[in-house]
Amino acid sequence: MDLTLKKIKKDPRINSFIDQTERYIRALGYTDHGRRHIDIVSDRSKMIARKIGLSTHEQETSAIAGWCHDMGNFLGRTQHHYWAGILFSQCYIDESNPDDISQIIQAIVSHDKDDLKIVDKVTACLIIADKSDVHRSRVSSKNIKHIKKDIHDRVNYAITDNKLSVDKQKKAITLSLKLDTKFTDIMDYFSIFTVRMNYCQKAAKYLKYKFHLTINNTKIA
Ligand SMILES: [Fe+2]
Ligand SMILES: [Fe+2]
Numbered sequence: 001m002d003l004t005l006k007k008i009k010k011d012p013r014i015n016s017f018i019d020q021t022e023r024y025i026r027a028l029g030y031t032d033h034g035r036r037h038i039d040i041v042s043d044r045s046k047m048i049a050r051k052i053g054l055s056t057h058e059q060e061t062s063a064i065a066g067w068c069h070d071m072g073n074f075l076g077r078t079q080h081h082y083w084a085g086i087l088f089s090q091c092y093i094d095e096s097n098p099d100d101i102s103q104i105i106q107a108i109v110s111h112d113k114d115d116l117k118i119v120d121k122v123t124a125c126l127i128i129a130d131k132s133d134v135h136r137s138r139v140s141s142k143n144i145k146h147i148k149k150d151i152h153d154r155v156n157y158a159i160t161d162n163k164l165s166v167d168k169q170k171k172a173i174t175l176s177l178k179l180d181t182k183f184t185d186i187m188d189y190f191s192i193f194t195v196r197m198n199y200c201q202k203a204a205k206y207l208k209y210k211f212h213l214t215i216n217n218t219k220i221a
Contacts, residue, residue, distance in 0.1 A: 003104075020074040033070045042064075058121065071087060088104060118203060155189050155193065162176075164176075
C-alpha cells in the first residue's frame with residue numbers, strides 16, 4: 001500500500017490515538033497538540049519540503065510525519081515522540097514500503113529528541129514545522145487570568161500572527177511573529193522558545209538553509 005495523508009486521516013486507529021491525545025492534553029491543561037496543531041505542522045512540513053525541492057513522494061511523507069508526530073502524547077509527555085513512532089510502525093510496518101516507514105518513524109522520533117542528530121531531510125522539515133507553531137489559537141484556556149499565570153499559555157497567547165516563509169534562492173527560512181506585548185515580553189518568549197529556535201536552526205542548517213526569526217518586524221536572528 002502506498003501511504004497517503006488522505007488515507008492516514010481516515011484510519012480509525014490513527015484517529016483514535018489523536019482523539020485520546022486531545023483528551024489527555026486537555027486534562028493536563030497544556031497548549032493544543034491535537035488536530036489544530038497537527039494540521040498546521042503537516043501543512044508546513046509539506047510546504048517546506050516542496051519549497052526546498054524534495055520529491056512529491058517526500059512531500060507526502062513529510063505531511064504524514066507531521067500529522068502523526070504528536071499522537072503518542074496520551075501515553076506520556078516525556079517520551080511521546082517514541083510512543084508515536086511505535087504506534088505508527090505497529091499500524092503500517094506490514095503493509096507499506098519499509099523505507100517510507102523508517103523515514104517517517106525517524107522524523108516522528110527526532111522531532112523532540114534531546115540528543116538530536118538529524119540524518120534526513122523529512123526529519124528537518126518536520127522539526128521546523130513543529131517548533132515554529134506558536135500562536136494564540138494554541139491556548140486552550142479562555143480565562144485571561146489563568147493564561148497570564150502560565151508562561152507557555154502567556155507566550156502562545158501573545159503571538160497574534162505567525163508566518164513561515166522559505167526562500168530557495170536566498171537559502172533562508174524565516175519565522176515572522178507578531179507579539180502582543182500586553183501579554184508578555186520578548187524575554188519571556190526566549191525563556192521558553194530558545195530551545196525550539198535552536199532546533200529550527202539545526203534543522204535548517206541540515207537543509208543548507210539559514211533560519212531567521214523576526215518579532216514585530218525586528219530581525220532577532
Ligand atoms: Fe511533540
Ligand atoms: Fe508538535
